[in-house]
Amino acid sequence: xxxxxxxxxxxxxxxxxxxxxxxxxxxxxxxxxxxxxxxxxxxxxxxxxxxxxxxxxxxxxxxxxxxxxxxxxxxxxxxxxxxxxxxxxxxxxxxxxxxxxxxxxxxxxxxxxxxxxxxxxxxxxxxxxxxxxxxxxxxxxxxxxxxxxxxxxxxxxxxxxxxxxxxxxxxxxxxxxxxxxxxxxxxxxxxxxxxxxxxxxxxxxxxxxxxxxxxxxxxxxxxxxxxxxxxxxxxxxxxxxxxxxxxxxxxxxxxxxxxxxxxxxxxxxxxxxxxxxxxxxxxxxxxxxxxxxxxxxxxxxxxxxxxxxxxxxxxxxxxxxxxxxxxxxxxxxxxxxxxxxxxxxxxxxxxxxxxxxxxxxxxxxxxxxxxxxxxxxxxxxxxxxxxxxxxxxxxxxxxxxxxxxxxxxxxxxxxxxxxxxxxxxxxxxxxxxxxxxxxxxxxxxx
Amino acid sequence: xxxxxxxxxxxxxxxxxxxxxxxxxxxxxxxxxxxxxxxxxxxxxxxxxxxxxxxxxxxxxxxxxxxxxxxxxxxxxxxxxxxxxxxxxxxxxxxxxxxxxxxxxxxxxxxxxxxxxxxxxxxxxxxxxxxxxxxxxxxxxxxxxxxxxxxxxxxxxxxxxxxxxxxxxxxxxxxxxxxxxxxxxxxxxxxxxxxxxxxxxxxxxxxxxxxxxxxxxxxxxxxxxxxxxxxxxxxxxxxxxxxxxxxxxxxxxxxxxxxxxxxxxxxxxxxxxxxxxxxxxxxxxxxxxxxxxxxxxxxxxxxxxxxxxxxxxxxxxxxxxxxxxxxxxxxxxxxxxxxxxxxxxxxxxxxxxxxxxxxxxxxxxxxxxxxxxxxxxxxxxxxxxxxxxxxxxxxxxxxxxxxxxxxxxxxxxxxxxxxxxxxxxxxxxxxxxxxxxxxxxxxxxx
Numbered sequence: 081x082x083x084x085x086x087x088x089x090x091x092x093x094x095x096x097x098x099x100x101x102x103x104x105x106x107x108x109x110x111x112x113x114x115x116x117x118x119x120x121x122x123x124x125x126x127x128x129x130x131x132x133x134x135x136x137x138x139x140x141x142x143x144x145x146x147x148x149x150x151x152x153x154x155x156x157x158x159x160x161x162x163x164x165x166x167x168x169x170x171x172x173x174x175x176x177x178x179x180x181x182x183x184x185x186x187x188x189x190x191x192x193x194x195x196x197x198x199x200x201x202x203x204x205x206x207x208x209x210x211x212x213x214x215x216x217x218x219x220x221x222x223x224x225x226x227x228x229x230x231x232x233x234x235x236x237x238x239x240x241x242x243x244x245x246x247x248x249x250x251x252x253x254x255x256x257x258x259x260x261x262x263x264x265x266x267x268x269x270x271x272x273x274x275x276x277x278x279x280x281x282x283x284x285x286x287x288x289x290x291x292x293x294x295x296x297x298x299x300x301x302x303x304x305x306x307x308x309x310x311x312x313x314x315x316x317x318x319x320x321x322x323x324x325x326x327x328x329x330x331x332x333x334x335x336x337x338x339x340x341x342x343x344x345x346x347x348x349x350x351x352x353x354x355x356x357x358x359x360x361x362x363x364x365x366x367x368x369x370x371x372x373x374x375x376x377x378x379x380x381x382x383x384x385x386x387x388x389x390x391x392x393x394x395x396x397x398x399x400x401x402x403x404x405x406x407x408x409x410x411x412x413x414x415x416x417x418x419x420x421x422x423x424x425x426x427x428x429x430x431x432x433x434x435x436x437x438x439x440x441x442x443x444x445x446x447x448x449x450x451x452x453x454x455x456x457x458x459x460x461x462x463x464x465x466x467x468x469x470x471x472x473x474x475x476x477x478x479x480x481x482x483x484x485x486x487x488x489x490x491x492x493x494x495x496x497x498x499x500x501x502x503x504x505x506x507x508x509x510x511x512x513x514x515x516x517x518x519x520x521x522x523x524x525x526x
Numbered sequence: 527x528x529x530x531x532x533x534x535x536x537x538x539x540x541x542x543x544x545x546x547x548x549x550x551x552x553x554x555x556x557x558x559x560x561x562x563x564x565x566x567x568x569x570x571x572x573x574x575x576x577x578x579x580x581x582x583x584x585x586x587x588x589x590x591x592x593x594x595x596x597x598x599x600x601x602x603x604x605x606x607x608x609x610x611x612x613x614x615x616x617x618x619x620x621x622x623x624x625x626x627x628x629x630x631x632x633x634x635x636x637x638x639x640x641x642x643x644x645x646x647x648x649x650x651x652x653x654x655x656x657x658x659x660x661x662x663x664x665x666x667x668x669x670x671x672x673x674x675x676x677x678x679x680x681x682x683x684x685x686x687x688x689x690x691x692x693x694x695x696x697x698x699x700x701x702x703x704x705x706x707x708x709x710x711x712x713x714x715x716x717x718x719x720x721x722x723x724x725x726x727x728x729x730x731x732x733x734x735x736x737x738x739x740x741x742x743x744x745x746x747x748x749x750x751x752x753x754x755x756x757x758x759x760x761x762x763x764x765x766x767x768x769x770x771x772x773x774x775x776x777x778x779x780x781x782x783x784x785x786x787x788x789x790x791x792x793x794x795x796x797x798x799x800x801x802x803x804x805x806x807x808x809x810x811x812x813x814x815x816x817x818x819x820x821x822x823x824x825x826x827x828x829x830x831x832x833x834x835x836x837x838x839x840x841x842x843x844x845x846x847x848x849x850x851x852x853x854x855x856x857x858x859x860x861x862x863x864x865x866x867x868x869x870x871x872x873x874x875x876x877x878x879x880x881x882x883x884x885x886x887x888x889x890x891x892x893x894x895x896x897x898x899x900x901x902x903x904x905x906x907x908x909x910x911x912x913x914x915x916x917x918x919x920x921x922x923x924x925x926x927x928x929x930x931x932x933x934x935x936x937x938x939x940x941x942x943x944x945x946x947x948x949x950x951x952x953x954x955x956x957x958x959x960x961x962x963x964x965x966x967x968x969x970x971x972x
Contacts, residue, residue: 085577085629085849087570088617093630095637096565096644103566115907117884117914119542120549124533124663125571125619125649126591131531145572146594148615150653159605168614169594171534173571183531184539191541193931195917198542203571207596217570230917232896239904353897354904403531438563450678451799458685458800461561468563471641471676485639 090208090216100434105248105420106201106221112243113199113223116236121198123180126171133172135179135402145173145205145216173205177222177414178399185226186403194227201417213418224412226399231343233411234376234395235350241380241391242358244415249429251383252390254358257366258344259373259394261327264337265313265364268330269306276367278302278310283365285314313364320348320362343375368392378413385423391415435487437466440506440526442492443479444470449494452519456492456504459523467526483509492522536654536662546880551694551866552647552667558689559645559669562682567644569626572617579618581625581848589652591619591662619651623668623860624845631672632849640673647863659864670858672845677789679857680822680841681796687826687837688804690861695875697829698836700804703812704790705819705840707773710783711759711810714776715752724748724756725813731760732811759810766794766808789821814838824859831869837861881933883912886972888938889925890916895940898965902938902950905969913972929955938968 087093094102110120126147133141146169161167174180177200185192201221210216223240225233238254245252266275277300281293288296293314297307312330316323324341331337344362351360360378368377375395382390393413400408424430440460442453453469460467468488470479483491493505504522507514517525533539540548556566572593579587592615607613620626623646631638647667656662669686671679684700691698712721723746727739734742739760743753758776762769770787777783790808797806806824814823821841828836839859846854870876886906888899899915906913914934916925929937939951950968953960963971 084633086574086633087577087629088572088574091570091572093570093634094566094568095634096567099566099568114883115910115912117887117912119883120540120545121542122540122545124537124539125651126534126537126663128532128534131533143596145596147619148592148594150589150591173593183533187530187532188539188541193928195928197914205571217572225917228917232890232900232915232917235900239907243907350900354900356904437560437565441563444678454678454681454796454800458802461685461689464561466561466563468643469678471671471674471678482639482641 088216090210090214092215092217097435100437101424101430102417102421104430104434105417105424106219108247109221109244109415110199110201112240112247115243116197116240118197118199118223118225121181121184121200122202123174123177123184123200125174125203127174127180127183129170129172131183132175132179136175140175143206143208144175145207147171147173174202175206176204177202177220179402181222181224182400182403185408186400186405189405192227195225195233196227197225199223213422215418219417221415221417222412223414224410226408226410226412229409231346231376232350234343234347235354235356237378237393237411237413238347238351238358238360239354239356241378241413242356244391245380246357248420248424250390250420250423250427252358252380253383254360255363255366255379255381256344256347256360257363257368257377258340259375259377260336260340260343261331261364262340262367264331264334264340265310267334268337269302269309271302271306274300274302279365279367282314283367285365290314316364320344320360323362324348340375347376368394372396374398376411382423382427385426387419387422389416390419390423436489438468438486438488439465440467440490440492441479441483441486441488442467442469442494443476444473445476445493445495446473449496449499452499453492453494456494456519456522460526463523465526490526534662536656536660538661538663543881546883547870547876548665548863548867550876550880551863551870552665554693555667555690555861556645556647558686558693561689562643562686564643564645564669564671567627567630567646568648569620569623569630569646571620571649573620573626573629575616575618577629578621578625582621586621589654590621591651591653593617593619620648621652622650623648623666625848627668627670628846628849631854632846632851635851638673641671641679642673643669643671645669659868661864665863667861667863668858669860670856672854672856672858675855677792677822678796680789680793681800681802683824683839683857683859684793684797684804684806685800685802687824687859688802690837691826692803694866694870696836696866696869696873698804698826699829700806701809701812701825701827702790702793702806703809703814703823704786705821705823706782706786706789707777707810708786708813710777710780710786711756713780714783715748715755717748717752720746720748722813725811728760729811729813736760762810766790766806769808770794786821793822814840818842820844822857828869828873831872833865833868835862836865836869882935884914884932884934885911886913886936886938887925887929887932887934888913888915888940889922890919891922891939891941892919895942895945898945899938899940902940902965902968906972909969911972936972 203217203219205217241254262279263275266272266278281296285293294307324345328341366379373394374397377394378392379389380391395411397409399410444450457467457469489509491507498504503516503518505514505516594615649663649665651663687700708725709721712718712724727742731739740753770791774787812825819840820843823840824838825835826837841857843855845856888903890896903913903915935955937953949962949964951960951962
């Protein structure tokens with residue numbers, strides 16, 4: 081077998097170095113979720129196809145990874161049946177965490193204590209064409225509270241975003257919008273049915289300028305009178321509060337619009353009152369998942385690294401309706417671990433000590449010295465210091481190279497000379513400095 | 527959709543309560559692995575079928591979950607091709623962590639620093655018939671060092687077993703044996719080719735008694751002279767050291783056998799010298815994975831709970847030969863998370879505070895009180911105390927029930943009366959005791 085083995089395209093191995101960094105991100109995020117009382121949930125990697133199909137649109141159905149029925153699947157089927165995937169496959173790999181979560185809530189509705197605050201960090205699979213930054217297996221990291229319509233949850237999510245990125249050291253901008261405001265705008269200018277068209281056009285304002293946006297609106301069937309009404313909205317500026325006031329003047333006749341304005345005011349006021357370390361920015365061009373979300377929507381971008389949004393989410397009114405349980409309102413956000421990883425790597429934000437969890441390597445110089453080193457290693461481990469002894473008396477150069485390539489910061493050398501005198505030489509691998517100390521000093525120092 | 531959705535048979539949802547307990551087990555195990563310098567690794571859930579097939583025997587091949595090629599898989603194939611899984615599926619789900627690890631080592635041999643100490647905690651999938659305690663998706667938890675033949679690694683694994691189960695509070699027995707000793711026994715009695723038969727018979731000694739074992743040996747083609755030679759081995763007793771001495775007298779002419787005895791002596795001596803908190807027990811009937819392991823083998827059982835082995839492993843001489851890279855010796859063990867979970871649940875060993883990570887719930891009594899509570903919650907979170915405020919001013923009973931069912935130990939009540947006087951009522955949900963304190967006292971107390 082001359083050819084090296086490989087892995088399926090679009091999948092990845094995560095080396096120890098990458099794992100340490102990824103774990104750091106996940107652990108940080110989890111610790112914040114816990115602080116807010118969110119509890120972990122895990123669902124199976126495979127779901128019944130009946131659970132998954134029809135939930136992600138035609139395109140999504142095509143991107144599901146289907147699992148062959150086990151056993152002698154082909155044998156008893158007609159050719160026609162064989163050609164229908166449904167006869168040979170009844171299970172698929174999780175495509176996202178939202179549908180399995182909805183399925184879980186419906187299936188376990190009698191055991192769950194509502195409002196249900198859960199987080200879920202698991203891989204999902206999509207048979208997408210692999211390309212730079214797009215994988216066929218990747219982790220999603222979702223946090224949601226369902227069973228409550230309270231806007232305190234939105235405030236809490238803003239706080240979570242602020243704390244997560246502050247802990248990770250990433251400077252971010254949190255943009256917010258509200259689906260009800262978008263509907264209110266469309267309604268106010270007499271085009272309630274064109275909410276998506278209007279939002280898509282507004283979204284291009286920064287890129288193509290006011291005149292081109294107007295042209296696009298016309299193309300999309302918005303009449304001139306409506307465009308004139310829309311103009312002050314396109315030119316909205318000032319603080320969130322100022323924007324909301326002006327918006328109220330313009331769309332005040334839309335009941336839904338007014339509700340959206342009130343919601344955002346409540347959220348912004350509470351965020352300010354609590355002194356949360358981030359000021360969300362009202363951005364009417366934000367249009368995340370319009371068919372799904374029904375209230376506030378969030379999107380987070382890194383200030384100092386161009387990569388698209390690194391977190392996002394919103395309020396939905398009907399998570400579980402697809403499984404026959406209507407009226408379950410909730411709000412949630414998702415953290416994009418792969419992008420956060422790229423931002424942190426690009427901006428050099430990972431703590432230095434992540435490189436290696438081992439603090440000290442004891443060089444192995446033979447049987448007698450080994451015994452002494454092992455005793456000391458055991459003592460250090462008792463004190464919680466991650467330590468290793470090189471497993472065999474290899475050449476010194478090889479052992480030092482091991483420490484070096486692994487990124488182990490300290491190396492301890494106990495040769496026959498040191499052993500006789502009851503001392504150890506400790507070398508700081510970064511500075512190259514060496515010093516001699518007694519075994520007791522060594523244990524205390526490390 | 528009247529019918530509740532379900533999940534594929536043999537798979538499981540893990541509720542928050544179960545997740546907290548599972549995470550506790552995994553975190554404990556990981557913390558010990560890290561202490562010994564093992565680094566995390568993750569491989570993709572799907573591997574190419576060429577990587578997986580032929581590695582687990584015919585039975586194993588049948589138990590692989592295969593993934594349908596994405597796209598229009600059936601359309602262009604003949605009926606014959608359709609019936610061959612190979613034409614419609616090229617990927618399968620990970621069956622264990624060992625083969626992907628071997629694949630990783632061969633694929634990344636030029637980047638890896640050897641000896642390579644890695645741990646890997648990920649789910650695996652097997653299309654086994656589901657039954658009590660046997661799932662189609664379950665986690666494995668492997669730790670291995672490869673690229674060194676040093677017995678220090680075996681000693682280290684004994685230490686890891688001792689520390690993991692001591693931390694988890696499970697009293698265990700660690701049995702050890704050595705494949706070389708088993709071969710030496712077979713060789714000494716003139717049946718080198720019957721090692722497996724002899725071991726299987728010895729394994730039954732406890733259950734069926736000496737005479738029946740002899741009868742079974744005869745059935746398996748072992749002659750009476752050989753059985754007579756074997757008798758003292760069957761009756762071996764005493765300490766590990768005594769057993770090894772007697773064994774040396776009996777199988778001293780087998781070079782391999784002597785090597786096995788020496789290996790075990792080195793391991794036992796080092797375990798004793800280091801004061802490791804567990805004394806492995808030499809058990810010649812232990813016969814774990816005989817075709818795979820080549821040296822020491824391990825098996826751990828819980829002393830106070832009948833469930834089979836909860837951890838096991840051994841030394842192998844050729845991990846990566848299947849991928850064309852010979853001579854990679856290593857040693858590793860695997861922790862059975864599901865069984866460890868059952869033992870801990872059965873013996874009530876999970877720490878009480880695992881039930882819920884939230885320490886305190888602030889009851890929500892309306893807009894004004896909510897503002898005050900949210901300020902206090904933010905202060906507590908700043909200090910790392912996991913706290914929640916009930917998101918809406920629901921009935922008191924409902925809010926108390928929420929705290930109760932979630933297992934939140936403290937509830938804080940700030941009503942209009944308390945708000946006026948600047949105090950809070952704190953209720954200990956376990957004892958039912960209530961006391962009043964100022965906001966500063968509250969933050970300091972919690």
